[in-house]
Amino acid sequence: MNMATWHWPIDTDNYPVMRIVTPRNVELRGIFGMSFAYYSLIERLPIILTKVIDYLSREGSKIKSTHNATNEDIRNLIQYITKLKNDLVTNKKYDLLTVDTPEAKRWNQWIGNAQSPYYFTNLWVFSECYVYRRLREGCELIKSLNKFDPFDEQKDKSFTNSLEPMCMVADKLFTMLPLSDKDKRKQDFITLIKLCLWANKCDLSLSLGEEVNLNAEGGSASATIVNPLQMIVDLKDMVLVDESAKICDTICTKAENMNKAIEAHPEEPQEVKSEEAQEPPPPEQIPCPAKMTLPQVTTFDIICDNAGYELFTDLCLAHFLIAQGIVGRVRFHLKSIPWFVSDVTPRDFRYVIKSCADAKFNKKIPPEPKADAAEGEAESEPTIINSENLNRLGHEWGNFVEDGVFVIMCDDFWTSPHVYKDMKKYDPELYRKLQFAVALLFKGDLNYRKLLNEMNCVPTAGFEPSLQGFTPAPVIALRTVKADTICGLPDGKWEELNQIDDKWMETGNYGVIQFCDKADPLPGGDEFTKL
Numbered sequence: 001m002n003m004a005t006w007h008w009p010i011d012t013d014n015y016p017v018m019r020i021v022t023p024r025n026v027e028l029r030g031i032f033g034m035s036f037a038y039y040s041l042i043e044r045l046p047i048i049l050t051k052v053i054d055y056l057s058r059e060g061s062k063i064k065s066t067h068n069a070t071n072e073d074i075r076n077l078i079q080y081i082t083k084l085k086n087d088l089v090t091n092k093k094y095d096l097l098t099v100d101t102p103e104a105k106r107w108n109q110w111i112g113n114a115q116s117p118y119y120f121t122n123l124w125v126f127s128e129c130y131v132y133r134r135l136r137e138g139c140e141l142i143k144s145l146n147k148f149d150p151f152d153e154q155k156d157k158s159f160t161n162s163l164e165p166m167c168m169v170a171d172k173l174f175t176m177l178p179l180s181d182k183d184k185r186k187q188d189f190i191t192l193i194k195l196c197l198w199a200n201k202c203d204l205s206l207s208l209g210e211e212v213n214l215n216a217e218g219g220s221a222s223a224t225i226v227n228p229l230q231m232i233v234d235l236k237d238m239v240l241v242d243e244s245a246k247i248c249d250t251i252c253t254k255a256e257n258m259n260k261a262i263e264a265h266p267e268e269p270q271e272v273k274s275e276e277a278q279e280p281p282p283p284e285q286i287p288c289p290a291k292m293t294l295p296q297v298t299t300f301d302i303i304c305d306n307a308g309y310e311l312f313t314d315l316c317l318a319h320f321l322i323a324q325g326i327v328g329r330v331r332f333h334l335k336s337i338p339w340f341v342s343d344v345t346p347r348d349f350r351y352v353i354k355s356c357a358d359a360k361f362n363k364k365i366p367p368e369p370k371a372d373a374a375e376g377e378a379e380s381e382p383t384i385i386n387s388e389n390l391n392r393l394g395h396e397w398g399n400f401v402e403d404g405v406f407v408i409m410c411d412d413f414w415t416s417p418h419v420y421k422d423m424k425k426y427d428p429e430l431y432r433k434l435q436f437a438v439a440l441l442f443k444g445d446l447n448y449r450k451l452l453n454e455m456n457c458v459p460t461a462g463f464e465p466s467l468q469g470f471t472p473a474p475v476i477a478l479r480t481v482k483a484d485t486i487c488g489l490p491d492g493k494w495e496e497l498n499q500i501d502d503k504w505m506e507t508g509n510y511g512v513i514q515f516c517d518k519a520d521p522l523p524g525g526d527e528f529t530k531l
């Protein structure tokens, strides 16, 4: 058996795999044995599935009582996931979904159209998304477990583990909310962008569900708590591309112009209700109907990634944008089903807001003893970290949701296997909705891979050309690097980093803040789109 080791064994006997890295300008697939795609499919995803099986066995009684399920229901789900895992590790052909919903039928079409519908030969992103979709189907097929989230416990725990840094950030945020002059506003905006970037280290899929906190190298937990604001300073050199200043300037100017245009056009058709939508739309489906040419309010969109601390920082940024009057509404695009372990679902969104409101945290940190303290010199005061401000934020965010200032959206496209250049083709309505945003903030590594079309770009390729025409509105990417694709690096940087550590792209220790300010014109909204 030919398994000689790279960083991991490469089994060329039993898998259609080559002992090479992903070639440049080629899509990521499990067939490249020296790529993170192969390693993820052969090692990481099976472990994630095994952990779900363990969770069902270990917490069966609790899950049964929460969901009113029977022993048989739990057994059936375990059986379903066990088969899925076996199919994955033996590189079987994808099964079609068997649930009878329009969304499942669409999946079956995509599976049917796939050139090579096998886990290792198809695009890595397709196979990964397919596994999470199948995991969901396992729950859908068992009536009592239809609402079961296999990752809820891990997500909730990771929130609780991050209480201390959240309290620190909440205290800081309250100094950023009062209206401020342009320079301070820009500095604060940049700080929040960087907080949001580094929060993307807290990803339970990379850590295989193990506890993560901010301090950890490569994602595992460690005992000392780092102040996230200090972390921004300490990790300055780990940001490989930093377009945060341009992002602030462009968004503030564009939003200001949009605000003026909206004020100047009170007669413009407001969000025209579609025929059937006489009732107020449910919060998850705020439409931008076909006839609408101007948004009702200037809107900023966040395409969220992970729940817990990462979502908390997204909410902080959103709150800042509202409080500074930059935009009047923030739309949060979430996943409608459990996804890549820690991605935010509507349940997680509500959980984080409520848990911020209810958190109880209090800690007194004694001052460091000064080595050179003069005799009789008064000791410095202890530092108090508590959850008072975090609680206030939780309450305010709850009100924002109720008042429609924060809007939850859950389009199925986000849990489809498609890359973003294909959004126009597969979900033109979502593309159109995104066009109404002043900018779109894409969080995290999976979004980044989909933005770059799951392509191993030339690392020096520009961000805008790498998007290959996906420009519904200006695109911001905040991503800690956890997969082997990247663009926009200065000449020689990729080679330099590879010399230092040839696994640097799999650790989440480096980050990028990238921006493309190009945007398609809104149909019929010329005046507005020239802004």
Ligand SMILES: O=P(O)(O)OC[C@@]1(O)O[C@H](CO)[C@@H](O)[C@@H]1O
Pocket: 040, 128, 200, 203, 205, 206, 305, 306, 340, 443, 444, 445, 446, 447, 449, 480, 482, 483
């Ligand atoms: O999107 P996120 O949470 O930043 O990262 C998702 C992730 O953990 O999943 C993929 C592998 O499964 C990698 O691309 C990446 O490491």
